[in-house]
Amino acid sequence: MRCTFIATHYPPSTGFGGVCESSFGLSRALARAGIDVAVVTSDATKGSRLSPEAFAAVEEDSLRIHPFRHLFNERSCFSLTARRVIEDLMADSDIVHVNGIYTHPVTVAARAAKRAGKPHIVACRNGLDPWMMRIKRTKKLLGFKLYVKADLDGATCVHVTAQHEMDACLSMGIRGPFTIIPNGIHPPRILKSSRSRSRGAALARPKRSKGRAISFPTEPAERSGYPDPRLADNYEEAPRCAACGCRPGLSEL
Numbered sequence: 001m002r003c004t005f006i007a008t009h010y011p012p013s014t015g016f017g018g019v020c021e022s023s024f025g026l027s028r029a030l031a032r033a034g035i036d037v038a039v040v041t042s043d044a045t046k047g048s049r050l051s052p053e054a055f056a057a058v059e060e061d062s063l064r065i066h067p068f069r070h071l072f073n074e075r076s077c078f079s080l081t082a083r084r085v086i087e088d089l090m091a092d093s094d095i096v097h098v099n100g101i102y103t104h105p106v107t108v109a110a111r112a113a114k115r116a117g118k119p120h121i122v123a124c125r126n127g128l129d130p131w132m133m134r135i136k137r138t139k140k141l142l143g144f145k146l147y148v149k150a151d152l153d154g155a156t157c158v159h160v161t162a163q164h165e166m167d168a169c170l171s172m173g174i175r176g177p178f179t180i181i182p183n184g185i186h187p188p189r190i191l192k193s194s195r196s197r198s199r200g201a202a203l204a205r206p207k208r209s210k211g212r213a214i215s216f217p218t219e220p221a222e223r224s225g226y227p228d229p230r231l232a233d234n235y236e237e238a239p240r241c242a243a244c245g246c247r248p249g250l251s252e253l
Contacts (some may be wrong), residue, residue: 009023023100036062039065095120101148121155158176
């Protein structure tokens with residue numbers, strides 16, 4: 001089976017949060033399950049661009065990366081070449097996975113797949129959760145009405161990671177069908193990417209303006225007094241470790 005996998009950002013790109021990380025993990029898992037994966041992504045990294053050669057380090061036998069040049073806006077990655085790259089790869093694909101909403105390449109991919117009659121999955125990545133919609137609300141509501149809703153309604157299936165994410169989609173009028181598949185995590189990668197002096201690792205966003213954070217204690221003393229991952233709205237509300245009084249996973253961010 002061949003899959004075209006569209007991600008706005010992809011490692012070694014940095015600075016764009018969890019959707020980039022989920023793209024990396026999911027595409028690699030698909031490749032290791034025996035699927036030929038062609039990743040289409042932008043050349044954007046925070047404040048700069050990546051060369052095509054930079055992506056070679058994360059390619060695998062069944063995973064090839066096809067970067068396109070973004071014209072402007074390193075977050076939305078508007079591009080004049082993305083459509084051609086996506087359509088060329090999509091022609092030989094059995095299925096298309098669009099990882100994320102709101103950016104230019106994912107919208108191009110969702111519409112191209114629908115035109116070509118290709119079965120395609122669009123992953124929301126919490127983009128419609130109420131706490132996310134409060135950030136730049138007017139801009140997001142406009143984008144939702146202009147293109148995001150059509151992209152989701154036109155999908156063969158909408159991928160969400162939890163029931164609350166599906167409820168958020170339904171509240172915005174998205175019809176589905178849906179599949180609920182939680183994110184997997186790779187603890188060694190999380191710990192490797194954390195600072196050497198850090199007491200723990202964190203996923204998601206610790207600021208109130210960006211939603212919630214999940215902290216994972218890693219030191220033995222912390223695990224004994226604070227054994228489980230915790231959900232916090234921001235740094236100040238993160239529970240303290242009973243062993244040493246710190247906020248595991250958040251104190252070094």
